[in-house]
Amino acid sequence: MRVPGSDRVVEGSCPADPALAGYVVLDFDGPDAWYEEDEPLHGHPRDPFHRIDVRAGSRHVRVSSGGRLLAESTRPRLVFETLLPARWYLPAEDVTATLVPSDTRTWCAYEGEASHWSAETGDGLVRDAVWSYRDPLPDAAQLRDLLCFSDERVDVAVDGVNRSRPVTPWS
Structure with missing residues (x-):
């Protein structure tokens, strides 16, 4: 498929599944960029059936690794995102771990560009254990500068109950 107004060609294929007749996989x-009307999208086009909800909470969140406290808060922001586990975003003032900046940057079509940090635990670094959005997209504006620990890499307890480590693409 030729990109309108360009010499670029984007590959696409038609799925063999008859239930997907009329659809194209791109x-x-x-493409250099994706747009929804005149607004640039980040990472990939948004799924109209995917959403995020950000809610203020007062639950007690404790983050640790190898028994060492990394953060503790009673003022988290919870993120509920379609098909993902709930995430707990904490104010930087509630983080006790020493965080080491990482070169890792990731993009989410719903939240924006994330910066990552590794956490010192006393036993070494937990690589890319934390991320934050310095300039989040409008749907995630409430997350600006809050820190989220990766449940896949550290231990998170909420109201004294240890959460199991989720299995996600980042596990």
């Missing part, structure tokens, strides 16, 4: 990495 190479998401092919």
Whole structure:
């Protein structure tokens, strides 16, 4: 498929599944950028059936690794995102761990560009254990500068109950 107004070609294929007749699978990495009307999208086009909800909470959140306290808060922001586990975003003042900046940057079509940090635990670094959005997209504006620990890499307890480590693409 030729990109309108360009010499670029984006690869696409038609699925063999008859239930998907009339649909095309696009190479998401092919275009230089994705737009919804005149607004640039980050990472990939948004799924109209996917959403995020940010809610203020007062539950007691304790983050640790190898028994060492990394953060503790009673003022989290919870993020509920379709098909993902709830995430607990904490104010930087509630983080006790020493965080080491990482070169890792990730993009979410719903939240924006995330910066990552590794956490010192006394036993070494937990790589990319924390992320934050310095300039989040409008749907995630309430997350600006809050820190989220990766449940996949550290232990998170909420109201004294240890959460199991989720299995996600980042596990």
